Amino acid sequence: MKTLPLRRALVGAVALGAAVTLVSCSTTAGGGPAPSDAPAGEAGPRVAVSYDGGILVLDGDTLDTVGDFDSEPFTRLNPAGDGRHVLVTMSEGFQVLDTGAGSTEPAELTDTVFEADTPGHVVRHGGKTILYADGTSDTTIFDTAELADGDLPDVETIAGDEAHHGVSVLLEDGTFLTTVGNADGRSGIVVRDADGAEIASSDQCPGVHGEGTAADEVVVFGCEDGALVYKDGEITKLAAPDQPYGRMGNAYVSETSPIVVGDYKNDPDAEGYLLDAVTLIDTAALTSTVVPLPDGAEYTFRDVVRGPDDLAYILGTDGAIHVLDPASGEITDTWPVIAAWEGPADWQDPHPAIVVAGDVAYVTEPSAKSLHAVDLTTGEVRASAELDVTPNEIAPARG
Template sequence: MASATAIALFLSLSTSAAHAEEVTAWRLFISDHADPKVTVIDAVDGGKLDTFKIKGPASLHRSESGRTVFAVQGSAGVVTGIASGISFEDHGEHGDIDVEAPKLAGLEITGKKPSHFVEHDGDFAAFFDGEGVARIISEKVVLEGKSDFREVKTDAPQHGVAVAYGSHVLLSEPNREKPDELPVGIRVADEAGAPIGGIHACPDLHGEASSGNILAFACATGLLVVSHGDGTPAIRHLPYADSLPDGKTTTLIGGRGLQYFLGNYGADKVVLIDPTLEGDAFRLISLPTRRVHFAVDPVRAKYAYVFTEDGQLHQLDVVKGEIASSLKLTDPYSMDGHWSEPRPRVAVAGDRIVVTDPLKGVLHLVDATSFEKTGDIAVEGKPFNIVSVGGSGQTHEGE
């Protein structure tokens, strides 16, 4: 009997495996520079899946899980949640993928001048500059179509930031003497916003990112590096190296697969930062012209990509700290003029690098392995900000 049961179980598992199908799905979410909309493109076949009307031009943020995308509309005073329609379930030896139609999640968080939007461990903190208030919500709640957020207040309106960090919240400290200037530090608070301890100095605070289990904030004097401490977050200051020229980082992104940060440093340079080092933590890389945008490769961990105003996309080897390849993609996009003018943005979707070309109304596709252009996708309007969601997994017949 036991033998027969084992055989039946084996046949059942074999049948299940035989009916499993490997599926790859990638979606591009693109906001327009002028029109209040988000266009969803199938990155595999180039077809348009949907267009969502929103309240204003938006910056876009995808969640770590890829299940949600958020459109932060500063001028319209609202953050809109979008369900990507792609989700994964880890089964150890393999992962399952579920693909549905993208849709508006039913979430709108309103307030004055939403700006920085930060995720940490499935909790999102939207900071509203015009109020000095962070509104925090979990991805689980967003996907349930609810708007059950909690508020944490700072002392004054500011161009600030908040991070939900376990049972704590990290909050930017406003410049009390010059309220219109950037924050001066980070304060640790409990979940209700009550301060714990003093202020961690970070003059001209602007820019934050996570890489692995480390969070960093960019300051005029270096970085504040945050890790899990004994009961409360552990925060230390990593000063800029004496060998660096005058300057500062104001935009940070975190490495995936390798623990590092990539930041701007002046108009025509980027800096690689190893947060685990005290000395030699910063490596400066000069660019041929001024930087427009940059992104890390979550699949090929040793690479990041920098787009410069001469229309070139550069493949950056973050291990060697040098530009490995360059590819001309667009007409020049000068960095002279207003900071918010339509200029290209970069995203990575599996084996493709995607670059928006807002003045031409197209997305340029680059093969991430050969670093050669492979095609274009036309998008109505001025495609501007972009995020990608997707991957590969198994689907099972009948599920």
Template sequence: MSRTLSRPARYAALGAVLALGLTACATADAEPEASATASAEEHDEDGHDHDEEESESGSTEQASATPRLVMTYDGGIVVVDANSLEVEADIALDGFNRLNSLGDGRHVAVSTTGGFQILDAGTWSQAHGDHYHYYTGEISLTDLMVEAETPGHVVVHDGYSILFDDGTGHVSAFYTSDWTHMVEEGHLDVVREYDAEEAHHGVAVLTEEGELLVTIGNEDGRTGAMLLDEDDEVIASTDQCPGVHGETAFTNAEGEDLLMVGCENGAVVFHGDHVHYFTAGEDYARTGNLYSSEGSNIVVGDLKTDPEGGINLSEIVLLDTANETRTVVDPFDGADAEYTWRDIRRGDDGEILVLGTDGTLRVLDEATGDVVSAIPVVDEWEVPVEWQTAHPAVEVLAGMAYVTEPATGEVHIVDYVEGELWKSVEVGVEMNEIAGVTG
């Protein structure tokens, strides 16, 4: 996205961005016959005639895309407009619930009792020849559920949405473009399934070539990951990635399609039929979450060096996939601050965003790790003992950073390009998890 755009222009430009990158519009006329390994792009071309689609009943056409934020709190879910931060819906739902965007710009998977329940954020774009139309409609927690004993990670990659059940080790993959169709029809159309040998807290990624990356583990721990072909035959594997957790899938600046996972001794990248290790060289140096940016060689990882420590972190790692180097960086440039995995994200141009306990959002250069700007956003806060406890989180959407402040019930919009806080609005709940949809 252009660095010269003003804040309002960035929101207006989102429609143009979606017109280039949106994989499908919101509705589908028929479910095509498709093999489990067909790419989502092929599925879309074969099964959907976008020019003949009509908007849904009860919808309102908008001049541009309407991005929204979905946030959980103790007792429910709120959906807010990403520009005004006005509350559009407040849905009651008991329990500690987690959120994952499903990749179509509209739907969110809510990890709740029984599995992944699908939330319709009521905002979507629809292709019409050489342009798009934009709509908003009813927001609802739908009846569609991907059943899971213990709903875990959700990954969106290459036009697929892949869900992992930690309680059984079952993997289910869906065409990302099909969520509206599946919600309307009230049934699920699975395009690829896999069952791990043993249940564990795992993750899976499906590529358009039909290759499936899946973690290896059991109830006693996790040891590695393997890449399978479309017939579930092993292409490459590793058992030298203890505590495997987190993943990222992207194309780097060299044009390589890479799959990566984090380990307690560094990280592992899958290069086709072999793996490369980013070894930490320490007994314990856990990278549990990875953050990539399309077209960048640098993958950012969080870093924990005390196995007995909590979720408070003070360093990050830069993993250069071209030069195969690993660099440890202090994102706070010597300041007394910490962060959690909820407080680190990538900007649209690969910037590294880290929110510290000192209340400051820092923007780091991805190549050097140097602090480019430091933006005061929230009051000082403490990292909680339990990860489920509400604390500030960062989400990037439509060229802006959104920072939650549960202690005050506020959401803050940060212009990380210009280096300033733009808007703060009290939402009225102690928000916990956050996910964005582009509309």
């Protein structure tokens, strides 16, 4: 495998981020009472929801709109990791949205941008936020807490080798993992220590995509024929039961669970984006198992999350949240929430999505222009709101 050069530079975010001025349609603070344990005047949780040409910020308890901002036609929303800010993928890079969660400040789409050529994945781990630029394969890293402090964070830039749709992970001891690929495809990962020396590498991961850090900082990357697991300085390839194609493309993790839940596809010629099984990767035992879902419970990459008790919550095309116990592979509960739905024609098209903040799941229902808050301890719908726009991407901020 070709060696990736490691060049690190400390650069201020002011230098990185070109100022982008966007017009705010509304920055009205409020939207319902703060939780009883929040100081007077301090906002509770918030939810950011993208739509065609804009971003809403909603009160996480009442689902009232507290901010409405112009944006590009399609934007992705990524929690920054500090419980307050969201990173919006714009054409210039990652723009900072301040939801105001847990503060007395109104929501604001700031003019701070972490510049990136074709911004891609955002990873949060160990107090760091890691940004990946597909157009250069460069990785930008900053201390997550510095956003919450209101400061412009200093960043560390790790130069990539060849541009590709990739992702990077930084462990607490400085170990750096990043994907390897080029314009023709992606083949694996390389791992380096804090000084840049190579620890391990693998080119046995065709189409590498998706990552997750499980308990004890074991990292999993998805492949078109299985997965790579980085553990204790070594990389292990876990082959999918279906060969030559058994793809895991997204990993849904809890950092207190050794089991990774991955999406799973075994037909490379299948049309559309709906899937009907998940893969369970046990990073302690180094095993993988494919679990079919109940009939009518197909899903897309937007429809799986981890929540209370390290369980997985899958929003199916039947409109229900299916509770999966990763340890047993069993569906333990099913909660109807929205109307049945069909898969999107394109992955960017609005279709139902689920995200989690604590014990609450937020579920979009684009066909009804609605958003629902669901108690994941009971399955009860706590609140619902009909929006004036069609929701697409969603990101929570707990405050």
